[in-house]
Amino acid sequence: MSSNEWIYRQDYTPHPFTIVTADLLFDISEQTTVSAVLHLKRNPLSELNGSLRLDGENLELLSLLIDEKLLESKDYIKTDTHLEIISVPDDFILTTKVRISPEDNKALEGLYRSGQMLCTQNEPEGFRKITYFIDRPDNLSKFFVRIEADKTQYPVLLSNGNKKAFGDLEDNRHYVVWEDPFPKPSYLFALVAGDFDIVEGYHTTAKEKRKVLLQILVDRGYADQAHFALESLRRSMIWDEQRFGLDYDLDIYMIVAAQAFNMGAMENKGLNLFNAKYVLADKASATDHDYIHIEAVIGHEYFHNWTGNRVTCRDWFQLTLKEVPDGV
Numbered sequence: 001m002s003s004n005e006w007i008y009r010q011d012y013t014p015h016p017f018t019i020v021t022a023d024l025l026f027d028i029s030e031q032t033t034v035s036a037v038l039h040l041k042r043n044p045l046s047e048l049n050g051s052l053r054l055d056g057e058n059l060e061l062l063s064l065l066i067d068e069k070l071l072e073s074k075d076y077i078k079t080d081t082h083l084e085i086i087s088v089p090d091d092f093i094l095t096t097k098v099r100i101s102p103e104d105n106k107a108l109e110g111l112y113r114s115g116q117m118l119c120t121q122n123e124p125e126g127f128r129k130i131t132y133f134i135d136r137p138d139n140l141s142k143f144f145v146r147i148e149a150d151k152t153q154y155p156v157l158l159s160n161g162n163k164k165a166f167g168d169l170e171d172n173r174h175y176v177v178w179e180d181p182f183p184k185p186s187y188l189f190a191l192v193a194g195d196f197d198i199v200e201g202y203h204t205t206a207k208e209k210r211k212v213l214l215q216i217l218v219d220r221g222y223a224d225q226a227h228f229a230l231e232s233l234r235r236s237m238i239w240d241e242q243r244f245g246l247d248y249d250l251d252i253y254m255i256v257a258a259q260a261f262n263m264g265a266m267e268n269k270g271l272n273l274f275n276a277k278y279v280l281a282d283k284a285s286a287t288d289h290d291y292i293h294i295e296a297v298i299g300h301e302y303f304h305n306w307t308g309n310r311v312t313c314r315d316w317f318q319l320t321l322k323e324v325p326d327g328v
């Protein structure tokens with residue numbers, strides 16, 4: 001952040017618009033494109049009229065439409081950090097298509113390569129490197145995501161929510177569709193494309209008796225070391241039920257652990273991403289402290305499902321409301 005971009009808490013104002021739904025198509029190939037169909041409405045909490053300003057960085061804009069009408073370059077202003085559309089209706093569909101370069105993304109924010117997989121890190125402001133968006137925690141949108149990629153290189157295609165559809169495409173490609181029924185801020189969006197060993201089990205929730213599939217996805221060859229993580233996740237779910245009466249709210253909970261994931265751990269809704277050292281434990285070498293730490297981090301990220309994910313923050317000055325001092 002440069003010195004002329006300081007943000008002060010007292011300057012908070014609601015964004016003039018809200019994105020109600022975000023329908024995203026990721027076409028992963030040598031030229032990865034992201035097509036977004038966004039339903040925007042004027043935000044009743046805002047008194048500002050006028051133009052629409054979206055966040056966006058390192059995006060190559062391919063097309064831009066409002067209610068299916070193609071915009072010309074005179075209709076918008078594009079800078080290195082924003083896209084401003086001068087005149088917009090109060091309730092409309094914005095369709096954008098951008099090209100991004102996960103292979104060249106060394107910022108480790110947005111969508112990037114980490115070892116053999118593609119993954120995302122969007123807290124706090126990485127999503128603006130994926131597509132044009134209101135990239136702030138007080139904008140809650142329902143996400144519907146379709147991912148298309150090569151079947152051999154990326155047999156596993158993940159995003160938040162519940163898996164709604166999957167199938168084959170031409171040229172050895174396939175697709176998976178994910179729908180997250182709960183509105184969420186963009187920092188909780190996640191996408192993973194890779195090849196993993198999977199350790200899985202089930203948990204039946206206490207009140208709703210929902211049968212939840214629990215999956216720990218690890219680099220090939222590491223499945224034996226993921227069982228303690230799976231049990232830690234199950235114990236975390238039971239603790240939240242018994243202590244606070246909070247059932248898990250999706251059909252699946254996934255933890256992706258990879259040696260190459262550069263962050264510690266991230267609580268993306270239904271799809272946590274972890275550095276492998278916070279997941280893997282080998283009985284021959286792991287210490288008691290290692291086991292305690294794995295359970296603590298898995299519990300920390302799981303408990304975000306309600307505190308932070310379903311109940312989120314207004315702005316980043318409220319980060320401490322969802323993180324404990326040793327939080328990750």
Ligand SMILES: [Zn+2]
Binds near residue numbers: 267301
């Ligand atoms: Zn946390």
